[in-house]
Amino acid sequence: MIDPYVLLGIERDADERAIRTAYRKAVKTAHPDRGGDAEQFGKLQAAYDLLKDPVRRKVYDDTGYDPQLADPKDLKGLMMLETLVNDFILDEREPGSFDPVAAMRRKLSDDIVKNRFHILELERHRSRVRKHLDRLGRRPETDVLGSMLRARSQSIAEAIKNAEAQIEAIEQAYQMLEGYSYELEAIEVKAAE
Incomplete structure (x- = not known):
């Protein structure tokens, strides 16, 4: 499983705003409509979805696994x-x-x-x-x-x-x-x- 924090280039204590900012910056170059890789874009989207959901993020932080991605x-x-x-x-x-x-x-x-x-x-x-x-x-x-x-x-x-x-x-x-x-x-x- 990919580490969403590493993928988005943020610290583990990043707040909602820092997560959103890092995601937007990363998808600008990864979006398939802009010549980016669809697989990489999918990974970024999955990482963002995990980290923006407080329950999933807590489970991931506690176990290293996300039930939806693992x-x-x-x-x-x-x-x-x-x-x-x-x-x-x-x-x-x-x-x-x-x-x-x-x-x-x-x-x-x-x-x-x-x-x-x-x-x-x-x-x-x-x-x-x-x-x-x-x-x-x-x-x-x-x-x-x-x-x-x-x-x-x-x-x-x-x-x-x-x-x-x-x-x-x-x-x-x-x-x-x-x-x-x-x-x-x-x-x-x-x-x-």
């Missing part, structure tokens, strides 16, 4: 991290006595394993349903049982797709934690006297 994959990862951040904020242990970043990574890794196991279980169920369908004799006028089994197979396929999407979101959240570390307080060990 990649949906990033937003899903961000939502997963939001839950994990809430968990470690509510943890009663003293800050510095445990590593919340490592705990977040462990939780995400555990969730990936759980989802992969769930997919394997679903695939086994779907395989059994298909085998039943293959062996089921059909009645000439209606196929109630066949319809029910096909619907069940489709439901299982959708559940597998949802679990795979969940894994992608978890992996994105995990990737967003790259580069973070957490400083633990040194634990003093008293030597036996």
Whole structure:
């Protein structure tokens, strides 16, 4: 995602007037009607739209993401991290006595394993349903049982797709934690006297 402040060449504490002035100056040369690049003009417009809306600007300032401009994959990862951040904020242990970043990574890794196991279980169920369908004799006028089994197979396929999407979101959240570390307080060990 582009940084709207950098794109418009303004400081993060710029007021409404400074944002508007910077935008107008930038679009003069970027407007397609004046020989500018349409893609660059679109980026400037998106940056201006984000910064002129106080709610979107606050969300962007707090998270580095804008729901309207961010990649949906990033937003899903961000939502997963939001839950994990809430968990470690509510943890009663003293800050510095445990590593919340490592705990977040462990939780995400555990969730990936759980989802992969769930997919394997679903695939086994779907395989059994298909085998039943293959062996089921059909009645000439209606196929109630066949319809029910096909619907069940489709439901299982959708559940597998949802679990795979969940894994992608978890992996994105995990990737967003790259580069973070957490400083633990040194634990003093008293030597036996």
